[in-house]
Amino acid sequence: MPYDIAVVGGGPAGLSAAINARARNKSVLVVSNDYRESPLYRAKQVDNYLGMPGQSGAALLDAFYRHAEETGTVFRTGRVLNILPLDSTYCLSIGTEVEEARAVILCTGVSQGKKFPGEAAFLGRGVSYCATCDGMLYRSRPVAVVGLAPDAPEEANFLQGLGCRVTYVSGRRPEGLDPAISWVKAGRLEIVGEEAVTALRVNGTDTPAEGVFLLRHAVPPTDLLPGLTLEGGYVAVDREGRTSLPGVFAAGDCTGLPLQLAKAAGEGLVAGQRAAEYVDQLSDSEKIDSIKKGE
């Protein structure tokens, strides 16, 4: 059975969308990194959330998460890599798992930075976003892991365990990184090669690599869902939170300024309710279709 609604992202927008869709009795799956990795969690004090000044971001998020959990939201820790439209549902790939939902709400936050030079050109020719997907193809070969997400060291260890020769690139050597993995301090990055990737260039110095794994916090919405319309770098939505794709809604920072908690929670509410309505309409039209077929 597919979920009624899959929410991508577990920040304030996603959690607000989840509780509002649950209030309409929809089954809801929230896929996200650990919510404690949200930038809000590190905010010492939030003073502009109505009626609740002086709270820490952590206290707020803890409360939001508990609230969503108590409503019966299903949580899955992981990174959504792709969303594929099927006939009347969307299929989401989450690491090595797959889930299906009738509507999707994107609450992915602000996309972290631009693509690196060479990234788009070498996608599928050495550039990968998923160590568990593509790691096996690089066994016994040199690879570079660009660690931009908290779970990146784990993924690097996984690659090393497969037999890849891993170089890890990040601001500082992370704890828990396999001692056998060499580390290079991150700088200006460029992916270079000819037919396929041959190296990761860091501040002008090449680290030989046949694979470059770019492990970011989240996959940008347009890479998740080809065909999604953007506006000024953000996901384009109408006042109902509808994107350019049917059954796909968006809320929070990924839809644009201001990047504020109250706006995210409000948009999450709108998207959660509208997505629930969309699912109801879908069910109605399916019922009508099946009655027609029965005649």
Place this chain on the structure above:
Amino acid sequence: MSVLHLNESEFNEKVNSSPVAMVDFWATWCGPCKMLAPVIEDIGAKYDGKAVVAKVDVDENQALAAKYGVMSIPTVIFFKDGKEIGRKVGVQPASAYTQTLDANL
């Protein structure tokens, strides 16, 4: 069976002998590949008798994956008379694959 599961020895025979073939390079441990599986099955059924639609498990057929430079999965490669005419890396909607098939049939 409309979707063929090919190993190295069958690959040349089936793919080279067909005017048009579409091969999905995949693996059991790849989430996006699982997602694409029903799409490939569907295309296999629709193009039965018109084009060869096949799958290659890259884990069991590493030499084939290496030969065709498959470096990210899923990768779907299109062949005409055994020669590669295009490839699509990553999961794409069914229409992306059928357009390429239709253009070459």
